[in-house]
Amino acid sequence: METPRPFSLLCELTYRCPLQCPYCSNPLDFARHKTELDTAEWQRVLTEAEALGVVQANFSGGEPLLRTDAPEIIRHARGLGLYTNLSTGGTLLTEKLAGQLRDAGLDSLQVSIQDADAENSDRMAGGAPSFEKKIRAARLVKSTGFSLTVNVVLQRHNIGRIESIIALAEDLGAERLELANTQFNGWALKNRAALLPARAQVENAAAVARAASERLKGRMEILYVLPDYFEQFPKPCLHGWGHVFLTVAADGTVLPCQTAREIYGLKFDNVRERSLQKIWYESETFRKFRGTDWLPEPCQSCPRREMDFGGCRCQAFLLTGDAAVTDPACSLSPKHHLVAEALAEAGTNEKLIFRNAVESLQVS
Amino acid sequence: MTPIADTSKPRLAGKARLKWDAVREKHLLLYPEGVLVLNKTAHDVIALCDGRRAVAEIVKTLASQYATEANTIDGDVKEILQRLAEKSFVALNE
Numbered sequence: 001m002e003t004p005r006p007f008s009l010l011c012e013l014t015y016r017c018p019l020q021c022p023y024c025s026n027p028l029d030f031a032r033h034k035t036e037l038d039t040a041e042w043q044r045v046l047t048e049a050e051a052l053g054v055v056q057a058n059f060s061g062g063e064p065l066l067r068t069d070a071p072e073i074i075r076h077a078r079g080l081g082l083y084t085n086l087s088t089g090g091t092l093l094t095e096k097l098a099g100q101l102r103d104a105g106l107d108s109l110q111v112s113i114q115d116a117d118a119e120n121s122d123r124m125a126g127g128a129p130s131f132e133k134k135i136r137a138a139r140l141v142k143s144t145g146f147s148l149t150v151n152v153v154l155q156r157h158n159i160g161r162i163e164s165i166i167a168l169a170e171d172l173g174a175e176r177l178e179l180a181n182t183q184f185n186g187w188a189l190k191n192r193a194a195l196l197p198a199r200a201q202v203e204n205a206a207a208v209a210r211a212a213s214e215r216l217k218g219r220m221e222i223l224y225v226l227p228d229y230f231e232q233f234p235k236p237c238l239h240g241w242g243h244v245f246l247t248v249a250a251d252g253t254v255l256p257c258q259t260a261r262e263i264y265g266l267k268f269d270n271v272r273e274r275s276l277q278k279i280w281y282e283s284e285t286f287r288k289f290r291g292t293d294w295l296p297e298p299c300q301s302c303p304r305r306e307m308d309f310g311g312c313r314c315q316a317f318l319l320t321g322d323a324a325v326t327d328p329a330c331s332l333s334p335k336h337h338l339v340a341e342a343l344a345e346a347g348t349n350e351k352l353i354f355r356n357a358v359e360s361l362q363v364s
Numbered sequence: 365m366t367p368i369a370d371t372s373k374p375r376l377a378g379k380a381r382l383k384w385d386a387v388r389e390k391h392l393l394l395y396p397e398g399v400l401v402l403n404k405t406a407h408d409v410i411a412l413c414d415g416r417r418a419v420a421e422i423v424k425t426l427a428s429q430y431a432t433e434a435n436t437i438d439g440d441v442k443e444i445l446q447r448l449a450e451k452s453f454v455a456l457n458e
Contacts, residue, residue: 005387007399053387056394083381083394108379108396147379149396175379175452176396221452 003281003290005053010060010247010258011042013070017062019089020126020354021114023153023188023195026062027261029364031357033251039069041271043076045248048276050080054246060087062250065097071104078105085110087151090137091130098144110149110178111138115157116164124157126354138172149176154205154227155188155195156347162205166212166222174220179209181227184342185259185314190363192342193349202230229339233304234311234327241289241313246280254279256286256313263317289313289324296325298332368419368442374454375415382410393453400453409444413454419445 015030027033037045046057057077064070065088077084086101090111101109111134114124118131125131141148150169152158158165162179169177181202182188182195197205206224213222228235238245238257247255252270255261261268266288269279280286288294292305299310310316311327319328319338326333353359376382380395391407393400402410408429412422423441427434448454 008397051387053385055383055385055392055399056397058397081383083383085396107381107394110396145378147377147396149379175377218449218452218455 004243006049006246006280007054007244008056008058008246009046009049009054010058010245011045011064011073012060012062012247012249012258013042013064013067013073014062015250016066017089017355018066018091018128019063019130020356021124021153021187022191022352022354023155023182024355025183025186025188025258026355027259027364028186028190029360030062030355031360032364033249033253035252036067036250037248037252037271039072041252042069042073045252045271045276046073046077046080046082048271049246050082052277052280054082056083056085058085058087063089063092065092071097071100071106074101074106075104078107083107087112088137089125089130090134093137093140095140095144098140098146102144102146106146108149109141109146110151110176111141112151112153113138113165113168114152116161116168120158120161124155126356135172138174142173147176148172148174149178150174151178151180153180153182154197155182156197156201157195159197159201159205162208163212166208170216170220176221176223178223178225179205180223180225183259183312183315184229185312185318186262187353187355189318190353193345193347194352196229196342196346197227198346199230199343202227228311228315228327228329229343231329232331234308234315234329236308237312237315237327240291240309242280242286243290243309246276246286248276254283256289259314260285262314263323266323294324298334299326302332368445368449368456370420370423371418372456373415373418374413374422374445374449374456376410376413377453377455380453382407395453405440406444406448409441410448410454413445413448415455415457 084106085108087110113134115121121131184192209224241256247258252272253268266285313323316325316327317323320335328335328338383392385392391402423434
């Protein structure tokens, strides 16, 4: 099989963030990776990515707007003809900065909120007041002329307020609302017993999201990311490892996805040492789980193997210690009992470990 | 969703952008966190969704491009528009 070319590059401009969400997708040891790529290095990464076939650059973090050169980096991406999308927590967005991002050619802006109201949203983001700033940012996104996506991670504490969350996104004039059930890797896995919802909550939320999606068709698109612990089959993670996505982390490490550096034993290359092209095509890590030849049983003989590619490699590793086995979220996995056991523990722990540098150094 | 009217004036959504991908030699529709690889007809339809042309005019323009009769492509064009509208890639302004 010919090696596919990536469509999409995620640029995690920084691991620094003013918020401390306990389900952050950054690695647990983020505080140990300090040396960020500079402006010229990011621009070179984007140029190499475009030549490799990337048509879309997503900028996130940490909080990408902590990088004062974000508009400059985005301008370069746009100059290459890439579709550019920025995901921000919103707290640092000013009218001036929104104007700079627009002038840089940014195509789309996504603002995360943690819940439908200030008290709960602020608590989940680590305690400091952020909700009001996020709402101001979302309105600023609209008044600057951007298309607005509101991102919300669903978990035990906010999933019951999904109707209010949808109403808030409508009120903000969002074109898109992404309701993503927590993926239990990294920080979220540390906090799983406190964040995992009950099955009844998940079923209710799915019904509400479905009805709202139907009602708002043509006005606001609702993307409901399924909670894989409650599904029969795993997610088609990344549409396959090293297939259409790649991530460059703040320190230049190149990853198949943003959580992959949690898989111990894999060696990840850095754009400071090798070109993106060489890494994509030649690195052992990108080739390891590419395609379907590597799939273990029961995946190898499964009719769904081209649909889900065995699920998530990070989840397989984090739950079983082996990244090369079937994602335990699959009901056909011999390790599926691990998920059932986790579901039984849902809500048994209320204490959250917030994502900050002190915790990062302690837990990693 | 109601059927596509001849008088509605479809416009490509602000979040979406057409791109010719020189590496793959394909027309693409790019949008937040997604890419649609387009066939030629879908691309040609979207390229005319400027919010000023009515559907009937789009059909007529394409018929002349393809050297065919409007009524032979009318159904196909409307089906493409319907699918794009359902995904909010085009807004159907009346």
